[in-house]
Amino acid sequence: MKSSTAPRILTVVAVLTMIAAGIGFVVTLILNAFVFDEYDAYGEVPIPGSSSLELPAGEVTVTFHTVLVGASGNGLPVPPLNYRMTGPDGADLQLAEDYGGMTTVNNDARVRIGYVHVPAAGTYDVKLDGNVSAYLNPSLAFGHGSNYGHLPWILAAIFGFAVVDLIVVRVWAARMRRRDLTQAAWAADDNPPPPPIRAVPSYASSEDAIRVQTLESLARLRDSGALTQDEYDAEKKRVLDGR
Known part of the structure; x- marks a missing residue:
């Protein structure tokens, strides 16, 4: 049974009791005055x-x-x-x-x-x-x-109890509704949605890219004095020839 079902049933019972008690109160007053x-x-x-x-x-x-x-x-x-x-x-x-x-x-x-x-x-x-x-x-x-003069007061008491019951049930229903909303919020925090997957850019490692990197390294070696100009030229020719 859902948590909201019990308050709804009790609310219906309280309302029906109020209606029955109210009608009974009026009817018994009339009967006591004119019949009993x-x-x-x-x-x-x-x-x-x-x-x-x-x-x-x-x-x-x-x-x-x-x-x-x-x-x-x-x-x-x-x-x-x-x-x-x-x-x-x-x-x-x-x-x-x-x-x-x-x-x-x-x-x-x-x-x-x-x-x-x-x-x-x-x-x-x-x-x-x-x-x-x-x-x-x-x-x-x-x-x-009338021998039934007490009936209207009994029905009036029942009507009053039904009113109190209706108030209690509605307060209970409001608390249960707040509790359900709180639990739903907690469940949402415990299971957050996964972050979006970002595409990782891919770089193609082609032979041309390798040659460019090698030539840049050779130029830095030449500029630092680690290679002579003749050695640089020879290595550059080898790289460009693909050997």
Whole structure:
């Protein structure tokens, strides 16, 4: 496997993971808001009206629920409500207000108004009243959030890990690319190209060249006094005759 293959594979895996996690995050948010949210798991009480509900111990979500007539561009304003929630022991439950965003499905709208802490499981009497003449079939719903509320955060964490993995892989790929370039440069230095072959001039050693060299030597001997003129003439004649 080439050194660049592993970073490419990991890059593709990281990108695909980011795409899948991003899409999953959006999808689970939508499903939790519109499908998996059990805002009325323990029942609803009409406004005005009263009812007895079986509530479990722990935190219970309280939601204002109504039907909208026409579009509402300003959200769902919650009217002033008078309520009393009494437990089996006669103690009243207090609503901790914590308003959420509006959720609408086919004009069926709801908005969380808060939470009630139920000290012990049992039957609780709920009495409601308020100025709700502007609403159609208003009620308070008691339930809990989606059982899959943790999924978006898990997918968000996966997306973050994929981003970190992508950054690490790209840094690794850049280092490997620099290493390969360095090794290629070293290989080029260890095996330099052979120097060009220069042509060596050839000189023909003909008999005429030998005669010229011999005559030059004889002239130098004569000039130095080593040969007399008669000896020089005799040797010169011999050379010229080719003897």
